Amino acid sequence: MSYLFAVLVGVLYGTGFYMMLRRSVVKEIIGLGLLGHAANLLIFGASTLTRGVPPIIAEGSAGLHPGAADPVPQALILTAIVIGFGVTAFAIVLMRRVYEATNSDDLDTFLTTDAGEPREEAH
Amino acid sequence: MRLLIILPIVIPLATAVVCLLLRGSTAMQRTVSLTGAAALLLTAAGLLAAVWERDAIVLQAGSWPAPYGITLVADLFSAVMVLLAALTFFAVTVYARASVTPGRERFGFHPLLHFLMMGVCGAFLTGDLFNLYVWFEVMLMSSFVLLALGGERPQLEGGIKYVTLNLLSSAVFLAAAGILYGTAGTLNMADAALRLRSLQDSGLPTVLGVMFLVAFGIKAAAFPFFFWLPASYHTPPVPIAALFAGLLTKVGVYAMIRVFTLIFTGATAFTHTLILWIAGFTMVTGVLGAMSQNDVRRILSFHIVSQIGYMIMGLGIFTPLALAGSVFYIIHHIIVKTNLFLISGLINRTGGSFCLQKVGGLYARVPVLAFLFLVSALSLAGIPPLSGFWAKLTLLRAGIEAQQWEVAAVSLAVSLLTLYSMSKIWSEAFWAPPADTPAPAPLDRTEWWTLFGPVMLLLLVTAAIGFGAEPVFRLAARTAEQLMTPDLYIRTVLGAAAQP
Numbered sequence: 001m002s003y004l005f006a007v008l009v010g011v012l013y014g015t016g017f018y019m020m021l022r023r024s025v026v027k028e029i030i031g032l033g034l035l036g037h038a039a040n041l042l043i044f045g046a047s048t049l050t051r052g053v054p055p056i057i058a059e060g061s062a063g064l065h066p067g068a069a070d071p072v073p074q075a076l077i078l079t080a081i082v083i084g085f086g087v088t089a090f091a092i093v094l095m096r097r098v099y100e101a102t103n104s105d106d107l108d109t110f111l112t113t114d115a116g117e118p119r120e121e122a123h
Numbered sequence: 124m125r126l127l128i129i130l131p132i133v134i135p136l137a138t139a140v141v142c143l144l145l146r147g148s149t150a151m152q153r154t155v156s157l158t159g160a161a162a163l164l165l166t167a168a169g170l171l172a173a174v175w176e177r178d179a180i181v182l183q184a185g186s187w188p189a190p191y192g193i194t195l196v197a198d199l200f201s202a203v204m205v206l207l208a209a210l211t212f213f214a215v216t217v218y219a220r221a222s223v224t225p226g227r228e229r230f231g232f233h234p235l236l237h238f239l240m241m242g243v244c245g246a247f248l249t250g251d252l253f254n255l256y257v258w259f260e261v262m263l264m265s266s267f268v269l270l271a272l273g274g275e276r277p278q279l280e281g282g283i284k285y286v287t288l289n290l291l292s293s294a295v296f297l298a299a300a301g302i303l304y305g306t307a308g309t310l311n312m313a314d315a316a317l318r319l320r321s322l323q324d325s326g327l328p329t330v331l332g333v334m335f336l337v338a339f340g341i342k343a344a345a346f347p348f349f350f351w352l353p354a355s356y357h358t359p360p361v362p363i364a365a366l367f368a369g370l371l372t373k374v375g376v377y378a379m380i381r382v383f384t385l386i387f388t389g390a391t392a393f394t395h396t397l398i399l400w401i402a403g404f405t406m407v408t409g410v411l412g413a414m415s416q417n418d419v420r421r422i423l424s425f426h427i428v429s430q431i432g433y434m435i436m437g438l439g440i441f442t443p444l445a446l447a448g449s450v451f452y453i454i455h456h457i458i459v460k461t462n463l464f465l466i467s468g469l470i471n472r473t474g475g476s477f478c479l480q481k482v483g484g485l486y487a488r489v490p491v492l493a494f495l496f497l498v499s500a501l502s503l504a505g506i507p508p509l510s511g512f513w514a515k516l517t518l519l520r521a522g523i524e525a526q527q528w529e530v531a532a533v534s535l536a537v538s539l540l541t542l543y544s545m546s547k548i549w550s551e552a553f554w555a556p557p558a559d560t561p562a563p564a565p566l567d568r569t570e571w572w573t574l575f576g577p578v579m580l581l582l583l584v585t586a587a588i589g590f591g592a593e594p595v596f597r598l599a600a601r602t603a604e605q606l607m608t609p610d611l612y613i614r615t616v617l618g619a620a621a622q623p
Contacts, residue, residue: 086264098282112276
């Protein structure tokens, strides 16, 4: 199970970075999303993966069942998913505004802020 | 007393909410915004005074004992950072009254500024790594919107670069926090520091350390992760750029210093040497980048990168004196850099352009501005007796005492190049004959004071740090001493029962 998880996280990271290195803004945002998912699953996998042992103390017993699942990573992931959702929503709106302003989604055309001095508009 | 820790987070939150409720009235928002900034400044001063007396204050949120709940900790380093943030924030809020367009104000400029401050103060005060991640996101989200607010083409283009690299950094940070939890079973910084000590023989803490270094390195704009900064910081309106320049990268530096003095101190021969190399390259690439620029704000942006190098140089040398130098440098830099960005706005407002070829003759036209720029620029370059000199002197001395000759030499050379690039602005914008750019409308009396007042305030602070360097140095030295003895921090957070 852990190995399967490791491979899955690796594939997600690889795909995410590949998408980020493409020239299109859309693909870049998809790549960022995939990186976020990879990080979430990494947290999930880094804590011990167990099945069928909820972290609930049974009546009459003094402590948790040994090998009980850890609820903290899931709380962390939930927080991270919510944040990731908000950030992705913002990125999509930003992308739309950039497209409206430049009529292009090719990252290689967004050079005006990297040039030495503010260039005059081409038209 | 413990209330003082939570106030720097609650005050900006409350102010932002009230500003949101007053959406319809810009005038009311302005008043509330300024009141909030003033209240934050007073609280921050109170917090530093309280922390100076008792070393560190801890608040366990909801009274859940550490390490189970979220801990807020204010030691001297946190308190100093909060005070600096509040001071520059106050100056920027005043300045913004006369320089932000009404359209931006209507679309949430004031609430966003305060949400940003909430994130910044939260990041300085938290004692929990995942909580730090959340505060980073609060800060980033507000900064994304502030950067793009107004929707001019350069802003949007710069925004894409800024957003992408900062989200990448967040993803790395999140992964590192997850692996740390998997390794140590805790996210409380003090607890993690204790538990990683027993793991020092394995390589895992070092790998984790490097992951955090990458995550915070991107946020701090350290070499080789700084490209987003000069591509975006010159695009938003001046008050926003000034606040970003003064505070945001320093949050990255703060986080880096915090984790590399508290948690990852087991393999300093590797990690801190790496940091020292990064520091050297950051200083050099930043200053070389600045020399090739012609837009005042881009020159200043590259100088931010260069000076991040000085701040982490102290961390890399890792002696009490070196860390005192770093802290002194941060104190000096936040104030001077914010001020120089505000001055760049005044150059544009009185000279008609940010571009050095298009402005000239400002020395004759606005002598006050020439004086303000000259003092700030000389302070940045490190000319005695201004604040930058003492910061650099401390770092240099620490470098020589630790026999790190190379980085000491680099820091001296970079200082000289900084002076060169400041004198370039001086000679082009102030000395050179007036350019044929049409002069903008003159400032009326209120506008003049709203724009020049905050700059004068920050200049006075710089001068005070320069002339009264000893008390500031004592503060920096005591902060560094606290940072070098993490056991104090750990005991304060976990209680006396903890066995460091």
